Amino acid sequence: MSGEAGRAILIEGIEKAFGKTRILKGVCLNLREGEFLSLVGPSGCGKTTLLRIIAGLESADAGSVRIGGKDVTRLRAADRDIAMVFQNYALYPHLSVAQNLAVPLVMRRLSSLERVPLLRHLVPGHAQRRSAINAQVQQAAEMLRLGHLLHRRPAELSGGQRQRVALGRALVRQPSAFLMDEPLSNLDAELRAGTRREIVELHRRAGVTTIYVTHDQVEAMTMSDRVAVMMEGELLQLGTPREVYENPADLRVAGFLGSPRINTLPVCSAPDGIRLGALHLPLQAEVAPGAELTLGLRPEALHLAAEGLAVQIEHLEFLGAEVLLHARLAAPDARLTARLPIAVAAQLQRGDAVHLRADWSAALLFGADGARIASSASELCLNA
Amino acid sequence: MRDTAALAGPAPATRASRAIGEAAAAWVLCAPAGLALFALLLCPTAALLVLSFSDWELGAPELAWIGLGNYVELTTDPVFRIALRNTLIYVGVVMPASIGLGLGVALLVEGGSRLRATFRAIYFLPVVSLLVAMATAWQYLLHPTIGPVNRVLALLGISPINWLGSSDWVMVSLCMIGVWENLGFVVVLFMAGLTAIPRELYAAAELDGARSAMDRFRLVTWPLLGPTTLFVVTITAIRCLRVFDTVQALTRGGPNNASQVLLYAMYQEGFSYFRIGYSAAITVVFLAIVLLLMLVQTRILDRRVHYS
Amino acid sequence: MRPGEERSLLHDLPRLALLGLGACFILLPYVWMFAASLKPGSEIFRDSLTLWPERFYAIENYGKALSEVPMLRFLFNGALVCALILVFQMLFAVPAAYALAKLRWRGREFLFGLIMLGLLIPYHVPALPLYVVFARAGLLDSFAALVLPFTISVFGIFLFRQAFKSLPDELIHAARMDGMSELSIVWRVIMPNAWPAATAFATFSIVAHWNDLFWPLIVVQSHAMATPALGVLFFRAEEAGNDVGALMAAAVMVTAPMIILFLLAQRRFIQGIATAGLKG
Numbered sequence: 001m002s003g004e005a006g007r008a009i010l011i012e013g014i015e016k017a018f019g020k021t022r023i024l025k026g027v028c029l030n031l032r033e034g035e036f037l038s039l040v041g042p043s044g045c046g047k048t049t050l051l052r053i054i055a056g057l058e059s060a061d062a063g064s065v066r067i068g069g070k071d072v073t074r075l076r077a078a079d080r081d082i083a084m085v086f087q088n089y090a091l092y093p094h095l096s097v098a099q100n101l102a103v104p105l106v107m108r109r110l111s112s113l114e115r116v117p118l119l120r121h122l123v124p125g126h127a128q129r130r131s132a133i134n135a136q137v138q139q140a141a142e143m144l145r146l147g148h149l150l151h152r153r154p155a156e157l158s159g160g161q162r163q164r165v166a167l168g169r170a171l172v173r174q175p176s177a178f179l180m181d182e183p184l185s186n187l188d189a190e191l192r193a194g195t196r197r198e199i200v201e202l203h204r205r206a207g208v209t210t211i212y213v214t215h216d217q218v219e220a221m222t223m224s225d226r227v228a229v230m231m232e233g234e235l236l237q238l239g240t241p242r243e244v245y246e247n248p249a250d251l252r253v254a255g256f257l258g259s260p261r262i263n264t265l266p267v268c269s270a271p272d273g274i275r276l277g278a279l280h281l282p283l284q285a286e287v288a289p290g291a292e293l294t295l296g297l298r299p300e301a302l303h304l305a306a307e308g309l310a311v312q313i314e315h316l317e318f319l320g321a322e323v324l325l326h327a328r329l330a331a332p333d334a335r336l337t338a339r340l341p342i343a344v345a346a347q348l349q350r351g352d353a354v355h356l357r358a359d360w361s362a363a364l365l366f367g368a369d370g371a372r373i374a375s376s377a378s379e380l381c382l383n384a
Numbered sequence: 385m386r387d388t389a390a391l392a393g394p395a396p397a398t399r400a401s402r403a404i405g406e407a408a409a410a411w412v413l414c415a416p417a418g419l420a421l422f423a424l425l426l427c428p429t430a431a432l433l434v435l436s437f438s439d440w441e442l443g444a445p446e447l448a449w450i451g452l453g454n455y456v457e458l459t460t461d462p463v464f465r466i467a468l469r470n471t472l473i474y475v476g477v478v479m480p481a482s483i484g485l486g487l488g489v490a491l492l493v494e495g496g497s498r499l500r501a502t503f504r505a506i507y508f509l510p511v512v513s514l515l516v517a518m519a520t521a522w523q524y525l526l527h528p529t530i531g532p533v534n535r536v537l538a539l540l541g542i543s544p545i546n547w548l549g550s551s552d553w554v555m556v557s558l559c560m561i562g563v564w565e566n567l568g569f570v571v572v573l574f575m576a577g578l579t580a581i582p583r584e585l586y587a588a589a590e591l592d593g594a595r596s597a598m599d600r601f602r603l604v605t606w607p608l609l610g611p612t613t614l615f616v617v618t619i620t621a622i623r624c625l626r627v628f629d630t631v632q633a634l635t636r637g638g639p640n641n642a643s644q645v646l647l648y649a650m651y652q653e654g655f656s657y658f659r660i661g662y663s664a665a666i667t668v669v670f671l672a673i674v675l676l677l678m679l680v681q682t683r684i685l686d687r688r689v690h691y692s
Numbered sequence: 693m694r695p696g697e698e699r700s701l702l703h704d705l706p707r708l709a710l711l712g713l714g715a716c717f718i719l720l721p722y723v724w725m726f727a728a729s730l731k732p733g734s735e736i737f738r739d740s741l742t743l744w745p746e747r748f749y750a751i752e753n754y755g756k757a758l759s760e761v762p763m764l765r766f767l768f769n770g771a772l773v774c775a776l777i778l779v780f781q782m783l784f785a786v787p788a789a790y791a792l793a794k795l796r797w798r799g800r801e802f803l804f805g806l807i808m809l810g811l812l813i814p815y816h817v818p819a820l821p822l823y824v825v826f827a828r829a830g831l832l833d834s835f836a837a838l839v840l841p842f843t844i845s846v847f848g849i850f851l852f853r854q855a856f857k858s859l860p861d862e863l864i865h866a867a868r869m870d871g872m873s874e875l876s877i878v879w880r881v882i883m884p885n886a887w888p889a890a891t892a893f894a895t896f897s898i899v900a901h902w903n904d905l906f907w908p909l910i911v912v913q914s915h916a917m918a919t920p921a922l923g924v925l926f927f928r929a930e931e932a933g934n935d936v937g938a939l940m941a942a943a944v945m946v947t948a949p950m951i952i953l954f955l956l957a958q959r960r961f962i963q964g965i966a967t968a969g970l971k972g
Contacts, residue, residue, distance in 0.1 A: 057587045077590040090588035094607040103603070107593035115602070169592070407797035409874040414803060417788035420844035425810050428818030428825075435821065442824065485714070492711050496704050499711070505958055506715045509722070511965060512954045514903050516921045517943035520928070521725035524936055530737050532724055539741075564718065572966045626814060629905045633925065647816055647906070654820050655910050664820055671817050678812055 007068030007176040008033045009054070009209055014063035016049055023049050025233040026063070034207045036200070038220035041230035042256065047213045050230070051179050054211065056080045068176055078107075083170035084179040088186060089162050091154040097165050098150040101137045104173045109133065140172040143202075160191045167199070171206060178203075178210040184219060196223055217257050221245065229253045246362075251370040254296050260324060260337045262364075263302070265295045273378070274365070277332040279309075282360050285375035293373065296364035299324070302338035304345070305357035311336060313352045316345070323348070327356070429671075435664040442658035454665035464666065466641050467649035470555060474645060475624040478562035482620055483613070485563065486570025491605075493571070494578045504575065508568040515565065519633040522561050523548065548634050551642030558643055561630050566623060570616055577612030581605065618681040622674055646670045725947075729753050729940040736936050749937060757942035760930050762915055766923030767949065773838050773919055774898045780843035781897060782890075789852030790878045794864055804853075810846035816906060823910055837911040838919065842901060848893050855889030856882055888963075895957070895964030902950055920946035 009031040016024040023046045031037050039047045052058040054065055056077035064073045072080045083104070091100050106115060109129055114120045141147050144164045154162055163183060170178055183199070184192045200223050203210055214220055220227050221241040228238045237249040248254035254262050267276045269291045274283040276295065287293065311327035314335070323345035325338045338356055348354065360377035367373050436454055440447035458464045493503050510518065525533050526547035534544040547557040585604045594600045628647040635643040637652065646666060654663030723743065728736055732749035757763055791797070792804055822841050823832075831837045859882065867881045883890065905921040912918055918926055927942045954961045 052587075055587075055591060057590060076595070077587075078593045078595045082591065084588070084591050086584045086588060088582065088584060090582065090584040092585065092588075092603065092607070094610065103589075104592040107589075107595075107599065107603070112596075112599065169588075403796070406795050410791040410795040410797040410800065413787035413791040413795075413874060413878070417784040417844060417849060418803060418806075420784055421806060421810055421846065424822065424841050424844050425813060425818055425846065426806065428821035429813055431821040432817060442827070489711065489714055492707050496707050498701075498704050498708065501958070503711050503715060504962070505955070506718055508958075508962055509718060509951065509954070512899050512903075512950045512961060513722075514921055514924070514943075514947045514950065516903075516905050516924045517947045518721055518725075520924055520939060520943045521721035524728060524940065525721055525724055530936070532741055535741055564721075567714075567718070569965070572962050576966055622814070626816065628816075629921075632905060632909065650816070650820075651906070651910075655823070660820060660824065667817055667820060671813065674814055675812055 007209060009068075009177055009211070010064075010066040011050075011054065012064050012066075014050060014053055014065075015061045016046070016053065016058070017061055023233050024053075024060070027230070027233070027235050029228060029235060029238065031209050031211065034209055036203050036210045036212065036223060036225045038224040038227045039211060039213045039230060040217060040220035040227055040256075041215065043215055045230045046233040047215075047230050048181055051084075051181055051211060051213050054177075055082055055084050055179050081176045082179060083173065083175040083177075084181065085166045085170050085183045087182045089154075089166040089183075091162060091165055091169070093154050096151050096153055097146055097157070098134075098137055098141070100154070100165055101140055101146075101168050101172050102133055104169060105133045105136060108173065136172055140168045143171070143205075144168045159187050160195065163187060163195060164198075167202065171202070174206075175208065178208050180210065180212045182214055183212075184214075184216075192219075199223065217259070221257070229256060231256070247372075248296075248364065249372050251294055251296065251366040251372075254364060254366070258298060260299050260339070263297045263299065263334075263336045265297070265329075265334050265336075266332060267293050267295045267365075269293060274375075281363075282378045283363060283365065283375050284378050285365050285373050287367070287373060292368050294366040294368075294370075296366060297336075297358055298362060299337045299339040301359040301362040302336065302356045303359065304338075304340060305355050308355040308357035309336070311354060311356055313348060313350055313354060316348060316350060318342075327354070432664045432667055435661055436668045438661040438664075440661045442660055447661070450661075454662050457662065458665055458669065463641050463644055464649055467637075467644040467646050467666075468669070470642075470644055471625060471627065471646045473555060474559060474562060474627055475621055477559045478566060478624045479617065479620045481559070481563045482566040482570045483616060486567050486616075487574050487609075487613075489567070489571045490574035490578055491601075494575055504572065507571045510565050511568045511572075515629040516633045518565075519561065519630045522557075522564075522630075523634055526557055549639060551639050554635055554639065554643045558627070558630055558634070561634075562624060562627065565630075566620055569623070570620060573612060573616050573619070574609070577609050578605070580612075581608045614681060618677055621677050625670070625673060625677075646673075725940045725943055728937055729944050731937055733935055733937055750941070753935075753937040753941040754945070756935065756938040757927065757945060760938070761923060761927045761942075763923060763927075763942060763945055765916065766918050766920050766926075766946065769918060770902055770920040770946075770949075773835065774901050776835070776839045777842045777901050778894055778897050780839065781845040781848050781893075784843055785845055785848035786852055786883060787875065787878050789849045790856055790874075790882055792849070793853045793856035794859075794861070794882075795874075807846050807849050807853075810844075811850060815841070819907060819910060826911060832911050833913050833917050834911075835917070838908060838917065841907065845893075845897065848897070851889055851893050852886065855886045859885055891960050892964035895961045898953075899950060899961070899965065920949075 009029075011027065011029040014024050014027045015022075027046075027050055029037075029050075039050065041047050049058060053060045056072070056075060056079075060073070064071055066072065067080065067082070092103065095103070109132075110120075110126075111123065114123045114126055114129075120126050137150075138147075141150055144167060146161070146164055146168060149157060149161060149165075154165065157165065163186075166183065170180075180199075184195055187195060196219060199212075212219070212223065224241060226239060227241050227244050229236045229244060231252050237244050237253050239247070244253060245257050248257065251264070255264070265276055267274050267281065269275075269285065269287045269289055270280075271289045272280065274281045274285065274293070274295070281295070283295075285293075309329055311329050313325060313327050315326040317324040317326070321342055323340050323342055325340055325345060325348065327336050327338070328334070329336055336356065363375065363377065365373040365375040437449055437451055438447045439450045439453065489503075489507060493500055493507075525531050528534060528544055528546045528549060531547075533547070538544065545553055547553050581604065585608070586600060589600050589603050592603075594603050626647060627645050628651070631637060631643055631645055631648045632651070637644045637648050647670065650663050650666040650670065653659045653666060727743040727745070730748060730750045730753070731745040732747050732752070735745060735747065735749075788803075792800060792807070818841070826832055826837050826840075831840075863881055863885065864877055867877045872880065902919075903921060904919070905925075908919045908922045909925075912922055915926060924942060924946055928939060
C-alpha cells in the first residue's frame with residue numbers, strides 16, 4: 001500500500017457532552033503526515049469518544065476536524081476517507097474473509113444496482129471493476145498472511161486471524177488515515193506482543209497517519225511516534241514516549257505512565273530549598289517558600305546505599321532479573337517502591353532496615369494543582 | 385456414604401455407588417414427568433395414529449380397521465379440501481403479512497428511542513388478550529349494519545360489506561384479524577433480534593461506505609437477522625396453522641364452509657359428529673404439516689442462516 | 693437506523709406517525725369494545741361513530757354481564773385452572789429438568805430425545821384420544837379434565853433444562869457436601885437461582901391457559917366448570933348475547949385480567965412469551 005501516504009490531521013477545540021456529563025473539554029491535537037499517535041488514558045477519559053468524533057460516527061458539540069487540510073467536521077463517516085479497526089473487530093459474520101475485505105471497495109466503487117445479485121451482470125464495466133477489487137483484496141490478504149483463509153467465515157477464525165482481517169479491511173482501500181480502537185484488547189498476552197510488532201511494521205510500510213486508542217501504556221509507549229495522554233476529557237500531554245515518561249507535564253501523567261507507579265512524597269519549599277519533613281533535599285526550584293509540593297521519584301531512581309532515606313522493608317517482589325522492594329519511610333510516613341537489580345537485593349529480607357539513595361537528577365516536582373515545576377539537583381548532597 | 389467418600393477420597397467402590405445413587409435419584413426425579421409424558425402426550429399421539437386407520441365412532445359398539453380408508457375419503461371430501469386450502473391460504477397470507485409488517489414495525493420502534501416501550505406494549509397487547517373476547521369485539525367492529533367499520537366506509541361512499549357473513553369476504557376478515565393477532569409476537573421477536581446486532585457493525589458499515597439506510601440494511605441488518613427471521617417464519621407458520629379460536633367464535637366454518645380450516649374440521653368431525661377415526665386422520669394431516677415445517681427449518685434452512 | 697444518535701423530534705415525526713397509525717389498528721377493537729361496554733343499546737344501534745356515551749350505561753351493561761351468566765365464577769375458574777396447571781407443570785418439569793441438566797445417568801439422552809419429540813407435537817394432536825379416555829372415565833366437565841392434560845409441559849422441561857445447565861456445578865457439589873438430598877437441592881438451591889426462567893415460564897403458561905379455548909370447549913359443558921374463554925361463548929349463547937353493550941362488557945371483563953397483569957409486568961411478559969415462542 002505504498003504510493004499514497006497518509007495526510008495530516010488537525011483537531012481543534014473538540015467539545016462533547018452526554019447530558020450533563022462533559023466527556024471532552026476542548027481537545028486539540030495535531031498529527032503530522034504518516035505519524036503513528038497513541039491516545040492513551042484510563043477508561044472513561046473520553047479517548048474512544050474522541051476517536052469516534054474523528055471518524056464521524058459521533059458529532060462534536062464544538063470544534064473542528066481537518067484531514068489533509070480539508071475540514072471534514074460536517075462530513076459523515078463514509079465521506080471522510082478514514083478506516084477504523086474496532087475493539088471487537090466488527091467483522092460481518094455472514095461474509096467470508098474475502099468478502100469482508102472487499103466490502104469497503106464494493107460499497108465505494110460499485111453502484112447499488114451493481115450490488116444486486118444477477119442484476120449486476122447487466123451493468124457495463126462490471127467485470128473489470130470486480131476483478132480490480134479482487135486483485136486488491138488478494139494483495140491485502142497476502143500482506144496479512146490471510147491468503148489461505150479467504151473462503152472462511154469470521155466464526156471459523158482464531159482471535160488473531162480475525163484481528164488481521166479487521167486490519168486488512170482497513171488497509172485494503174488505502175485510506176488517508178487509520179483509526180484503531182483498542183484493537184489488541186481481545187487477544188491473549190502472547191499474541192498481543194506479536195501483533196504489536198505487526199501493526200508497527202504495517203504502519204511503516206503503508207505510511208498512513210494512524211491514531212491508536214489504548215488504555216495500555218505498554219502499547220502506547222512501544223508502538224508510537226508520539227503519545228497523547230488524556231484524562232477526564234482533557235489532553236494532558238503530547239510528546240514522544242520518552243518525553244512523556246521522563247518529563248511528564250502533570251502529576252496525573254506521571255502517575256499513569258510507568259509500572260510500578262511513580263513514588264510520590266509530600267514535600268514543601270522552605271527559604272533554603274525543598275524539605276521532606278525535616279530532611280533537606282538537594283533540589284532547587286523556583287517556588288514561593290511554604291508551598292506544598294509533591295515529589296515524584298520513579299522506582300528505578302532509587303538505589304540501595306549506606307545512607308540516604310531510612311526505610312524498613314515491607315515486602316519484596318521477585319521478578320527474575322529484578323526485585324521490587326516495597327518499603328516504608330518513617331518520617332514522613334510514606335511508602336516507597338524501588339526497582340533493584342537481583343544481585344544487589346539478594347540478601348534482603350522483610351523487616352530489614354535499609355537506606356535508599358535517590359537519583360535527584362531524575363526527581364520530578366509538582367505543584368499543588370498537579371502541574372510540573374521545573375527543578376534541578378544541587379551539587380551538594382546533604383543528608384541524602 | 386458421602387462422608388466416607390469425602391474422607392477416603394475417590395475410592396473406586398464409593399465412586400461406583402455414587403454413580404448408582406445419582407442414576408437412582410435421576411430416575412426418581414424424572415419419573416413423574418416421564419410417566420406424564422407417555423400418558424398424556426406420546427401414547428395418545430400414537431393412539432391417534434392407530435385410530436386414524438379405523439372407522440370408529442364414539443358410542444359405536446365395535447370398530448373396523450379400514451387401513452387408509454379415512455385418508456382416501458379425505459382426498460374426496462369437499463369440506464376437508466376447503467379446510468386444507470383455507471388453512472394454507474391463511475398461512476400464506478397471514479405469515480408473510482405479519483412478518484413483513486412486523487419487521488417494519490420493529491425497525492421503526494428500534495430506530496429511535498422515543499416511545500419505544502409504549503409502542504412495544506401496544507403492539508404486544510393482542511398476544512396476551514383473550515382471543516375469543518377480542519374476536520367478539522371484532523365481530524362488533526365488522527358487523528354489517530351497526531359495525532363502525534362499515535359506518536366509516538359509508539361515510540366514504542362505499543356500500544356496506546358483509547365481512548364475516550359472505551363467503552367472498554370471510555377469509556379476508558379472518559386473515560386481517562390473524563395479522564392483528566400475530567403482529568405483536570413477530571415485532572417482539574424481531575426487536576430481540578435487532579438488539580442482538582452489535583452496534584459496531586453499523587459503525588463499520590458506515591465507515592466502509594454504506595451511506596444509505598438501505599445499504600446498511602442490506603449489509604448488516606438483514607443478514608444478521610437471518611436466524612431470527614427463520615425462527616419467526618417457522619413459529620408464525622405454526623401459529624397460523626393452528627387457527628381455530630377466531631373461526632369458532634366468529635364463523636363456525638361458515639358461511640357454507642367458506643371459512644373451514646383444518647383444526648375446525650377436525651373439531652367438528654371428532655367432537656360434534658363423533659367420527660373419531662376420521663377426525664384422527666385430519667389431525668394426522670395437521671401434524672404432518674407441522675412436522676414438515678420443522679424439518680424444513682432444521683434440515684435445510686438452519687445451515688444457511690447461522691454463521692458459526 | 694443510525695445508532696447512537698438521538699434524532700430531533702421533527703426528524704422523528706415520520707417514524708412516530710407510521711408507528712402511531714399501526715398502533716391505531718392494533719388498538720381499534722379495544723377502544724370500540726370498551727366504548728360499547730359503556731353505551732346503551734340504543735346508542736350502539738344508532739348511526740353514530742362517537743366513542744363516548746351520551747347516556748352512561750356501564751352499570752347496566754356490566755351488571756347484566758355479571759347476572760345473566762356466572763361471570764365471576766368463570767373468572768375464578770380461569771384463575772384456579774391456570775394456578776393448578778402452573779403448579780403441576782413446575783412440580784413435574786423442574787425435577788426432571790434438573791436430572792436432565794445436571795445428573796449423569798443412563799437413559800438421559802433417551803429421555804431428552806423424547807422431550808424433543810414432544811416439543812414437535814401441538815397439544816391439539818393428543819386431544820382426541822385424551823377426550824375418549826376422559827369420557828370413558830367419566831371425568832368430562834371437571835377440573836381434572838381441564839388441568840390433567842397440561843400437567844406435563846415439555847416446553848417447561850426444555851426451558852428449565854437450558855437454564856439449569858448454565859448454573860455452576862459447584863453449587864450442587866457444595867449442597868451435597870452439606871448433606872442435602874437431591875430433591876431439596878432442586879427446590880432450595882437450583883430453583884432460587886433460576887428465577888428468570890421460572891417467571892418467563894410462568895407468564896407464558898398463564899397466558900396460554902387463560903386464553904385457551906380449544907380444550908375447554910371439548911371437555912366442559914356446564915357453566916360451573918367454564919373458563920373465561922368459554923364464558924364469552926356461553927354469554928353469547930344466552931339471550932343477553934344479543935345485547936351488544938353487555939356482550940362487550942363481558943368481553944372487557946375476561947380480557948382485563950391478563951392485560952392488567954401484562955401492563956404491571958411488561959418486561960417479564962414479553963421476555964416470557966418471546967423465549968417461549970418455541971411452542972407458544
